[in-house]
Amino acid sequence: MSFWQQLKISHRYAQLPASFYTKIQPDPLTQCRWGSWNSSLARSLGLPETPDDTLLHAFSGVDIPPQLNPIAMKYAGHQFGVYNPDLGDGRGLLLGEITDQQGRCFDMHIKGSGRTPYSRMGDGRAVLRSTIREYLCSEAMHALGGPTTRALGFMTSDSPVFRESAETGAMLIRLAETHIRFGHFEHFFYTGQLGELRLLADKVIEWYFPQVSAHDNAYLGMFEKITFLTAEMIAFWQAYGFAHGVMNTDNMSVLGQTFDYGPFGFLDGYDPHFICNHSDYQGRYAFDMQPGIGLWNLTALAQALTPLVEKPALEQVLDNYESLLNQAYSRLIRRRFGLYGQQDGDSELCHDILGLMAAEKVDYTLFFRQLSLLDNASADEVTGLFSDHLVVTSWLEQYQRRCDKNVDETGTAVPAVSRCEQMRQVNPKFILRNYLAQQVIDAAEQGDFSPLHQLASVLREPFDEHPEYEHYALAPPEWGKGMVLTCSS
Incomplete structure (x- = not known):
């Protein structure tokens, strides 16, 4: 028996009607x-800890086991x-859903697997640099505690992929609790496929929000x-200074997980107006615009749900969004x-203090880390x-006076050390x-992946000291500050 037969793999999305997807081989x-x-x-999924050719051939499309069903x-x-x-999935394929050892279900998805009916004018490929960036950042976001998709691994190749110049073709293996986006609902709404719209909503409720079934209107609860x-x-x-860069509704997960990492950027110097996407000429997706764009995208989703929910009820939910976001931000x-x-x-x-940081472009991460060291540093x-x-x-001085008033749940004063x-x-x-x-990408493009592995190991433990990797914690050199990237991948 192969290890594929021992895994808990299902294909619930592929059991939906054919209008939801196209079957295609990578x-x-x-x-x-x-x-x-x-x-x-x-390991958490029951997959081998060390990848071999069997895994490589399965995920790359050379020899797909019958347990996988690409769509x-x-x-x-x-x-x-x-x-x-x-x-649609113009360069990616959903292989199926896998259940981990804790009973959680994840989509297995490969990105960069070639053309599909939804590729439009694209080649369906991903390049090594964007694949590395998504691999690193999705794992870094997870380690920080942020809601995110994950990366199981990636493959490189000898295939040239042409963007502004010839680059190395690669494939990413992405895990997500779902790949259903706001745009799925929009598709069925704007094409008038209201039966499919209702079915999609029913399945989202069944799979992810079963607790809302008791709601007077389960679709509103969703x-x-x-x-x-x-x-x-x-x-x-x-709160953590992350700019996504491409907050299109097709990049918004219905589970609120950071999705489709592209020209993202964590803040270096604190700049509320930071634009990380070179193609964002008007600053639509600038860092300080993200809360408002979140509301805009939810409004677009609400419009797509109007055949299922009365508009005033949807608007009332949207009216609560700002309060929800402010409460979450305040807590963090x-x-x-x-x-x-x-x-x-x-x-x-x-x-x-954020105003002072913005005026001087003070490094966002360094400031908070130094503030947390005041118990044993000057x-x-x-x-x-x-x-x-x-x-x-x-x-x-004002900050210290405020901290002196800290008390825990029992009313006991919280000392500086704690x-x-x-x-x-x-x-x-x-x-x-x-x-x-960029440094690890440059090395990887020359065939050296050891810097990537080293950086990844540090990013998976971002709160530890790692004195041997102190250079990763330094503010960037002048050439590396506030780097702006393109969507091209």
């Missing part, structure tokens, strides 16, 4: 080989605010859940600042990040800075 790359394999994630999903979406009906999860995801992005940012409870002046305290390490030392020193220890569990020392990603 087009293998030339001389495909492993670039990286996520051993711990593989390309059909959907639509709003791209930069404009509706596009001609979308939308409430999607709104809540989306608000939570974007609040995490804002308080933890990052080490503030227990809520007291008058807290918002102003946080707002003031305040000079914080003030040294700013040029206006007097103003920051004054702020630190506060800072907890802060170090939520303020990472290491994030995936774009210049670090």
